[in-house]
Amino acid sequence: MKQRIITAIIAIAVFLPFVLIGKLPLVLFTFLLVGIGIFEMFRMRKIPFLSIPGIISLVTVWLMVLPNHYLNITKVEIGLIAVLLYLTYMVFSKNKFTFDDVAFSILAVIYIGTGFHFFIEIRETQLAYLIYSLFIIWATDSGAYFIGRAIGKRKLWPEISPNKTVEGFVGGIISALVVGVLFSVFGYIEWSIGFAFTTIILSIFGQIGDLTESALKRHYDVKDSGRLLPGHGGILDRFDSLIFVWPLLYFIFERFLDLI
Structure with missing residues (x-):
């Protein structure tokens, strides 16, 4: 740890x-x-x-x-x-x-x-939105990890990632929402129902990105994608969620910014 x-x-x-x-x-x-x-x-x-x-x-x-x-x-x-x-x-x-x-x-x-x-x-x-994406995904990862360890009982998808739990998945979303609210409090973004929904969507897809990398590693029978980052694995282990989130974030703010 x-x-x-x-x-x-x-x-x-x-x-x-x-x-x-x-x-x-x-x-x-x-x-x-x-x-x-x-x-x-x-x-x-x-x-x-x-x-x-x-x-x-x-x-x-x-x-x-x-x-x-x-x-x-x-x-x-x-x-x-x-x-x-x-x-x-x-x-x-x-x-x-x-x-x-x-x-x-x-x-x-x-x-x-x-x-x-x-x-x-x-x-x-949109630098502010990029920083926002980083912090909500870091919050999602941390929330899912710590809440899952603390109260996680029901396995989320054991065939793909045996340690992830439903409680951790939900905890990651809640943690992302908390960080999103803080961004609003400090004036970096304007909070709304649409923005809350966007945060939830990005948190969910960030966790799907993490599961995608887990599925890939399980298929090729490796523990981590690399050894560059002690305790985290490789670059793909660290950026797997964001690789999913960035295209989605760009699409949302290019197409639906006026709605949120």
Whole structure:
């Protein structure tokens, strides 16, 4: 527990300055995060990262996370080019790199790249909402963990994550709502029924993102995605909830901001 808390404090102290600075330093820092994320995915699948598919994936995910105004090519076009390169390598490798590996690689790039793309997009337009998303997900994770340990009895989804409980799931949502109210009290956001509903939705999907990573690790029979963060695992272990939340948050505030 002590190691987990110390690691979290250090990680936040490193991460938040890049969020506040934004612009090119944030883009470069994000390149580092997604690069490590792709490495962790390939490691779980047991595909060598120092390989042609690894290079294709790294370059593609870097292009995916860039804001749209940096490029003269769409994300769909980037994905199609990557698929063609993967399939070409499959042929030249004589099926040592299989069609299943192609599917895994492109989905890994989309999964990680899309989440962090919207991380940068939100930072460029709505810093307050990005900070809000970070704190409600950290509150959700902490609330689910501590409340689940304290009073959790009913298993949430034991086939996926045996330690998570229904009580912890609900406790995470309540913790997110408390943090949302605090954001309103200090004037960072204007609280409303719509915003409360948004907070609940993001907290739920954040926990689904966590369960998604748990399902992935269970499928590949690994405890953590990596070992970079003692007590937490890897980059994907730490950002699994946010990878789900950032695209959803961007969509909500782009489409429904006037309603909430």
